[in-house]
Amino acid sequence: MxxxxxxxxxxxxxxxxxxxxxxxxxxxxxxxxxxxxxxxxxxxxxxxxxxxxxxxxxxxxxxxxxxxxxxxxxxxxxxxxxxxxxxxxxxxxxxxxxxxxxxxxxxxxxxxxxxxxxxxxxxxxxxxPGVMLVPKDSPYRSVQDLIKKARAQPGQLNFGSGGVGSSQHLAGAVFRKLANVDVAHIPFKGTAPAMTDLMAGRVDFVITTGALPFIRSGKVRPLAVAAHQRLPALPDVPTFDEAGVKGFYTDSxxxxxxxxxxxxxxxxxxxxxxxxxxxxxxxxxxxxxxxxxxxxxxxxxxxxxxxxxxxxxxxxxxxxxxxxxx
Missing domain, CATH: 3.40.190.150 (Bordetella uptake gene, domain 1)
Incomplete structure (x- = not known):
């Protein structure tokens, strides 16, 4: 009752x-x-x-x-x-x-x-939440692959963003600190041109929101989600916690x-x-x-x-x- x-x-x-x-x-x-x-x-x-x-x-x-x-x-x-x-x-x-x-x-x-x-x-x-994306032909199949390469060759890998101070820039900077890697930041005038260069293979990775349309295009691959749990739309993509980078969460x-x-x-x-x-x-x-x-x-x-x-x-x-x- x-x-x-x-x-x-x-x-x-x-x-x-x-x-x-x-x-x-x-x-x-x-x-x-x-x-x-x-x-x-x-x-x-x-x-x-x-x-x-x-x-x-x-x-x-x-x-x-x-x-x-x-x-x-x-x-x-x-x-x-x-x-x-x-x-x-x-x-x-x-x-x-x-x-x-x-x-x-x-x-x-x-x-x-x-x-x-x-x-x-x-x-x-x-x-x-942000999603780490790499070009479709990237040799990095996991976050740990990328971290291993970045530590072996400091300063050689890069990440793109929509500009200095953008959410992608800060996400990349926090990842850099938590993963203890030296990767260069390449700022663009907006997310769209950053994604264009990522899809063309001129950028090693981008951590961005609104990632699913780019993933569905087949031109990028997701490596991890900066959330406390996996995204329902990306059930096979691990969180950064699961990928070995503890405590990395973004919530745009x-x-x-x-x-x-x-x-x-x-x-x-x-x-x-x-x-x-x-x-x-x-x-x-x-x-x-x-x-x-x-x-x-x-x-x-x-x-x-x-x-x-x-x-x-x-x-x-x-x-x-x-x-x-x-």
Missing amino acids: AGKVSRLLRTAAGSATLAWSTLLLAQPALPPGPITMVVGWPAGGPSDAVARLVSAQMSKALGQSIVIDNRAGAGGNIGTDVASRAKPDGSTIMLATVASHGLNSALYSRLNHDPIKDFAPIGLITTS WYGLVAPANTPRPALEKLNAALNQALRDPELHRQFSEQGSLPVKPMGVDDYWTFVKKQMPIAAEQVRISGAKVD
């Missing part, structure tokens, strides 16, 4: 949440016309893929189109600066990442914005923010649209195919608490890497 009551209560709570989201979406809290989503990374990379997937579903929920505005450069800071100065009325939102709201505050000696004070929260989209997250002073009703409406999108089975499938993990929908305030808790974790990654940008 108690179990039946519990199920009924959960069902009622879920129905109430859905009804509240539907009510919020019906409110005229946003200005008419298209909404701009600023993405601080180039088209074709993991961040851009997440933005385009979620914006398509949110557009349906809102009944308004969401236009992606890629403003790449400076580790995402160019796009973040643009979004921080946008009109705070709900017509401009930004794809927030572990870089824009975590790594960059510790990495850069000076920023033109404050990631907390200059923004307002909307919600969490998804999280994604993606969310949405708006300029500071955006009215609360606008934030709530955008949050309701995001959470409605996250309940869509098709979006779950698409995220899984990108190598991302679905998350439980969060309210505006819970999301901001999450961001603030993640920032010192990101800062510690920067400290371990020793990376700094003037």
Whole structure:
């Protein structure tokens, strides 16, 4: 009897949440016309893929189109600066990442914005662990193969990234420290060109999120996942713990923010649209195919608490890497 009551209560709570989201979406809290989503990374990379997937579903929920505005450069800071100065009325939102709201505050000696004070929260989209990728013809069949070669020839192997201070750069730097190897860092202007050189065999490895489309292309091979457990989409790929590099975890997250002073009703409406999108089975499938993990929908305030808790974790990654940008 108690179990039946519990199920009924959960069902009622879920129905109430859905009804509240539907009510919020019906409110005229946003200005008419298209909404701009600023993405601080180039088209074709993991961040851009997440933005385009979620914006398509949110557009349906809102009944308004969401236009992606890629403003790449400076580790995402160019796009973040643009979004921080946008009109705070709900017509401009930004794809927030572990870089824009975590790594960059510790990495850069000076920023033109404050990631907390200059923004307002909307919600969490998804999280994604990094995957170590090598070219399809790479002689390295395991992480230990790569480590053995790197120790035998210090400084001869290299890893690519989307730029100095990018999540790929910091993941590679932390791996270098934990594995005790000397490998060179090659920064590119975005993840897409780094992956192009990896697939062409000009880079030895990249540790990146959004890896599954590249793996399915047949042009790269995965060696390990920087997560506490194996990815469901890559059941045969070991974690770094299993591969002998203990304690190597990356958890790149993606969310949405708006300029500071955006009215609360606008934030709530955008949050309701995001959470409605996250309940869509098709979006779950698409995220899984990108190598991302679905998350439980969060309210505006819970999301901001999450961001603030993640920032010192990101800062510690920067400290371990020793990376700094003037």
